[in-house]
Amino acid sequence: MTTRSGTHAIRSEQDVVLSRQAVRKLAIECGLRLVDQTKLVTAVSELARNTVIYGGGGDMDWELVEDGGRKGVRLVFRDEGPGIPDIKQAMTDGWTSGNGLGLGLTGAKRLVDQFDIQSAPGEGTRVTITKWN
Amino acid sequence: MAILQQATIDAIKQNESALLASWIENLGDGGSLNDSRISREDVSRQAREFLSLLVTASANGDAADLTRSEWLDSRQFLEALSRSRAMQGFDSQHTAHFIFSLKRPLFDLLQKAYAADPRALSSELWMISELLDTLGMHTIRSFQKSREEVILRQQEELLELSTPVVKLWEGVLALPMIGTLDSQRTQVVMESLLQRIVETGSEIAIIDITGVPTVDTLVAQHLLKTVTAIRLMGADCIISGIRPQIAQTIVHLGLDLGGIVTKANLADALALALKRSGLTVTKAAG
Amino acid sequence: MDRIPILRMGEFLLVTIQVDMHDQLALTLQDDLSTKINEISAKGVLIDISALDIVDSFIGRMISMISGLSRILDAETVVVGMQPAVAITLVELGLTLSGVSTALDVERGMKLLRERVRSL
Structure with a gap:
């Protein structure tokens, strides 16, 4: 069940910082503990950076969700970039297409409760994450 | 739509103090007043407050559908009541008794008000009965929710206590x-x-x-x-x-x-x- | 602000990161630091991150790079003041910053640097 939702543009590095701040507020609103807030915001930082660098910019949709008394934050990072040809490979620790450490996607996955990625060459990338309190 | 007849609401309004008195008496018979955890004054005040909310809501709202906004105040009142009862350590039966003990006085009142019209009496009784049952269920549900919250909090406290740094x-x-x-x-x-x-x-x-x-x-x-x-x-x-x-x-x-x-x-x-x-x-x- | 100030304390350099880091800022800091280490022949670098409420893989990598860079330039690096939630998150992320020295706060970090430099 969605209680509130919205969208943030992620086009530049500055937007990465802004999206982190926005998600921090949402996390506090849902009563996430400090460690869980930090994990979620860190995951946002990784994914938003991917959106800017590899996706050529995109958007982050946010939702406050509720499920049987549990509250959570669900985020969707979407871009219309080149997409990922081999998701399985991209989800391997240490694999990187750029000059990063290759921890962006796999690291973000470990920091949240639910993680889903959809991507194909030429069709952009869509990563959905959820963190429950 | 199931709106109580104006005559019913008038009857409750006119006899509010008598109704309240017999309700409180009923609450006392159920043991709700001889309890060190809550004072007689508090129970009486809660009864008075709820009765006036009930009159206001039933004058405007559908008695068969408590999810409507007219019932918001009544619902919130009962939720707060359940929560405080749960905190004070009462059981669910005791908490629900608050609502159910209003049945008898209301039935008596309606019987007098509709003495000349048995058909209207039975339909109004049915509606009131349904209404009170639903309110009672809501009270129990809220009570359970509060209890679960209490248990959860205690678990967390226990967790912290169990391993001190x-x-x-x-x-x-x-x-x-x-x-x-x-x-x-x-x-x-x-x-x-x-x-x-x-x-x-x-x-x-x-x-x-x-x-x-x-x-x-x-x-x-x-x-x-x-x-x-x-x-x-x-x-x-x-x-x-x-x-x-x-x-x-x-x-x-x-x-x-x-x-x-x-x-x-x-x-x-x-x-x-x-x-x-x-x-x-x-x-x-x- | 487009630069993080670098303070000089004798033969040590002190960097206090207080803003929400973005990537360009991190890269600039890396450049500035290596220039400065060289300029004054600094023996140690202290990076205070107690005000940072997240460290992601990018910032983590920056810290590792600064540490590696300064070692080549003959200076020790100590990172101080990492918040508990940040440390837990960083480990979960898969970054352990192995090879980077750490201390609880600036004072202890300074002590550690002095000991290191003296033992050389």
Whole structure:
């Protein structure tokens, strides 16, 4: 069940910082503990950076969700970039297409409760994450 | 749509004080007034308040559909009431009795008001009965929810109490862990250890697992992650009291304890901590 | 602000990161630091991150790079003041900053640096 939702543009590095701040507020609103807030915001930082660098910019949709008394934050990072040809490979620790450490996607996955990625060459990338309190 | 007839609402309004009196009397028969946990005045005040909310809501709202906004005040009142009853330690029966004991006085009142019209009486009685049942159910539901919240909070408190972080020496903290570790408990305990390291500025933390019979993969990994996190913060960690079975588990799981200092027992760990802090323990002369 | 100030304390450099880091800022800091180490022949670098409420893989990598860079330039690096929640998250992320020295706060970090330099 969605209680509130919205969208943030992620086009530049500055937007990465802004999206982190926005998600921090949402996390506090849902009563996430400090460690869980930090994990979620860190995951946002990784994914938003991917959106800017590899996706050529995109958007982050946010939702406050509720499920049987549990509250959570669900985020969707979407871009219309080149997409990922081999998701399985991209989800391997240490694999990187750029000059990063290759921890962006796999690291973000470990920091949240639910993680889903959809991507194909030429069709952009869509990563959905959820963190429950 | 099931709106109570105007005559019913008028009858309740005109006889409000008499109705209230017999309701409170009923509450007393049910034992609700002779209880040290709540005063007679409080119960009377709650009854009075709820009756006026009920009159207002039923004058405007559909008595068959309590989800409507006209019933919001009544619902919220009952939720607050259930919550406070749950906190005071009443049971669900007692809490629901608050609503159900209003039935008798209301029925009596309607019987008098509709003495000349039995058909209207039965339809109004049915509606009132349904209404009170629904309100009663809502009360029980809210009561249960509050109780669950109380239990959850107690569990969390217990979790924190069960593994206290203690200061062994200036700059040396110890976390004696006892009992079976599940992943969630380990997580909470480790977080409080890290927090205390910052608060006390302690450079050495000892995690003593003498009282832990077994660890599973998740807990062992968590332990290792904690040691790494402590190092990132700029403090050192010693694990003491690893039982032979746990040592075997760790080796079997292929977990790398490299770089982690382990000691057989808490005393050895403390001795090492003191040595690292540049302290020596000597027997006093004489 | 487009630069993080670098303070000089004798033969040590002190960097206090207080803003929400973005990537360009991190890269600039890396450049500035290596220039400065060289300029004054600094023996140690202290990076205070107690005000940072997250460290992601990018910042983590920056810290590792600064540490590696300064070692080549003959200076020790100590990272101080990492918040507990940040440390837990960093480990979960898979970054352990191995090879980077750490201390609880600036004072202890300074002590550690002095000891290191003296033992050389």
